[in-house]
Amino acid sequence: xxxxxxxxxxxxxxxxxxxxxxxxxxxxxxIDIVTMVLGILGIEGRTPPDTHPLAFDxxxxxxxxxxxxxxxxAALLYRAFRPGAGRKGMVVIGLLAFSHWVLDLVVHRPxxxxxxxxxxxxxxxxWNFAWPAYGLEVLLLGGMIAWWLGVTKGPLWTAVxxxxxxxxxxxxxxxxxxxxxxxxxxxxxLPPPPDGxxxxxxxxVVFFVFAGVIALIERGRTVKAA
Ligand SMILES: [Zn+2]
Numbered sequence: 712x713x714x715x716x717x718x719x720x721x722x723x724x725x726x727x728x729x730x731x732x733x734x735x736x737x738x739x740x741x742i743d744i745v746t747m748v749l750g751i752l753g754i755e756g757r758t759p760p761d762t763h764p765l766a767f768d769x770x771x772x773x774x775x776x777x778x779x780x781x782x783x784x785a786a787l788l789y790r791a792f793r794p795g796a797g798r799k800g801m802v803v804i805g806l807l808a809f810s811h812w813v814l815d816l817v818v819h820r821p822x823x824x825x826x827x828x829x830x831x832x833x834x835x836x837x838w839n840f841a842w843p844a845y846g847l848e849v850l851l852l853g854g855m856i857a858w859w860l861g862v863t864k865g866p867l868w869t870a871v872x873x874x875x876x877x878x879x880x881x882x883x884x885x886x887x888x889x890x891x892x893x894x895x896x897x898x899x900x901l902p903p904p905p906d907g908x909x910x911x912x913x914x915x916v917v918f919f920v921f922a923g924v925i926a927l928i929e930r931g932r933t934v935k936a937a
Pocket of ligand 1: 712742773815
């Protein structure tokens with residue numbers, strides 16, 4: 712999953728002292744951020760997918776055990792850097808980080824082991840159904856933004872910018888995930904394997920740009936009084 716991961720990010724952002732939406736944006740992608748770092752280090756993504764354009768070599772970051780450890784680390788980091796968020800903030804960040812694994816379980820083809828190197832690979836494979844998968848991801852992101860705009864208030868530009876971001880991300884989703892799947896299913900030809908390091912760097916940049924853009928928008932909005 713890509714943009715759909717952001718759906719849960721809004722969980723605590725409607726409270727005046729809740730976990731900020733942009734913190735949620737980073738938390739829900741913590742597992743993929745680790746994937747990108749491991750890709751740059753050459754530890755993951757070494758075996759190019761040979762069965763499907765969306766089959767990944769992610770034995771550490773996306774194993775159940777690895778994901779739990781990353782979520783725990785994200786929670787502890789948040790506790791260290793935002794002690795004011797308290798124990799609840801720490802728990803929210805940890806669960807947001809782990810939501811990544813749960814949502815990936817739905818869409819990934821079986822490429823997620825229980826532990827690194829484990830034989831049993833998990834993944835329900837919704838990505839095989841390109842359009843329903845696309846609809847789910849856009850709905851999770853768009854629904855989240857719609858809800859967030861409803862529980863916060865701010866000038867018109869913040870709403871316009873929010874929907875522009877949703878549109879941009881949905882277009883990205885189509886070209887990165889949906890179109891390669893449709894092309895493969897039609898032609899049976901796998902696209903050439905991407906440059907793993909380049910893709911990892913690009914992924915990192917994208918995650919931090921999304922978080923930065925939503926942080927700017929978030930500065931323009933305040934939580935509505937209950
Ligand atoms: Zn992932």
